[in-house]
Amino acid sequence: MPTILITGANRGIGLALARSYVKDGWRVLATSRKPDESLIQGAESLPLDLTDPDSIKALQQSLAGMPIDIVWNNAGVYLDKNQPLDQVDNQDWLRSFEINCIAPIRIAEALMENVRISERKVFAFTTSKMASLAGNGIGAYAYRSSKTALNMAVRCFAQDHKAQGINCLLLHPGHVRTDMGGPEGEIDLPTSITGMRNLVDRINPDYTADMDSGYFDYDGSNIPW
Ligand SMILES: NC(=O)c1ccc[n+]([C@@H]2O[C@H](COP(=O)([O-])OP(=O)(O)OC[C@H]3O[C@@H](n4cnc5c(N)ncnc54)[C@H](OP(=O)(O)O)[C@@H]3O)[C@@H](O)[C@H]2O)c1
Numbered sequence: 001m002p003t004i005l006i007t008g009a010n011r012g013i014g015l016a017l018a019r020s021y022v023k024d025g026w027r028v029l030a031t032s033r034k035p036d037e038s039l040i041q042g043a044e045s046l047p048l049d050l051t052d053p054d055s056i057k058a059l060q061q062s063l064a065g066m067p068i069d070i071v072w073n074n075a076g077v078y079l080d081k082n083q084p085l086d087q088v089d090n091q092d093w094l095r096s097f098e099i100n101c102i103a104p105i106r107i108a109e110a111l112m113e114n115v116r117i118s119e120r121k122v123f124a125f126t127t128s129k130m131a132s133l134a135g136n137g138i139g140a141y142a143y144r145s146s147k148t149a150l151n152m153a154v155r156c157f158a159q160d161h162k163a164q165g166i167n168c169l170l171l172h173p174g175h176v177r178t179d180m181g182g183p184e185g186e187i188d189l190p191t192s193i194t195g196m197r198n199l200v201d202r203i204n205p206d207y208t209a210d211m212d213s214g215y216f217d218y219d220g221s222n223i224p225w
């Protein structure tokens with residue numbers, strides 16, 4: 001039975017992802033700040049606060065020796081949504097970097113050995129199309145810059161671990177109707193999950209991700225860096 005760990009699995013895209021993998025018979029490690037077993041029948045709920053290094057360390061220790069096929073860094077924040085630059089608080093900007101960029105890499109670093117000893121050896125990172133330098137839009141300075149930084153950090157991480165057969169994927173889930181995406185989102189959760197899983201699930205020892213084209217939209221198309 002393959003194993004996946006998903007961060008931010010208590011609501012939105014993370015919850016839908018976790019339920020979808022449980023349905024397909026995977027062992028699912030669902031992390032959240034306040035684990036609640038009743039949210040996802042059949043998953044194992046684990047505590048993880050992305051802003052707390054001790055929490056990442058405790059997760060690492062509790063999972064020592066367990067092969068994890070996919071670690072999906074999904075949790076994230078969009079603290080400056082609809083805020084003009086002069087209203088963006090520096091602390092929120094720094095917190096965006098901490099949660100959207102630094103924590104996913106620290107989690108990947110902490111769980112590297114679990115993924116290395118697994119069959120699939122995949123790290124998936126939920127980024128955003130709003131991080132694209134080529135497709136640069138307006139506003140959302142904190143969110144955009146934190147996700148662009150995530151993209152670069154993931155590329156560094158991928159290069160560092162290429163020789164160990166590690167695959168890193170950066171995925172835009174689409175504009176999804178969640179708390180973050182809002183009711184104006186263009187797609188529903190099943191459409192986003194199905195699209196992203198079509199990319200992530202096909203990675204195996206015989207098919208590796210090419211990081212030069214590793215920044216994907218949920219529909220499988222490449223996003224320009
Ligand atoms: N929805 C969209 O249209 C869209 C578009 C592009 C990219 N994305 C990305 O997709 C991912 C999921 O988004 P979503 O729409 O599902 O958002 P969401 O509904 O707002 O859910 C965000 C998740 O992240 C968790 N989280 C936030 N801060 C955390 C922390 N410090 N420690 C642990 N967990 C934390 C939340 O947990 P709590 O409940 O504890 O806060 C929640 O589970 C994010 O990375 C987001 O940037 C979303």
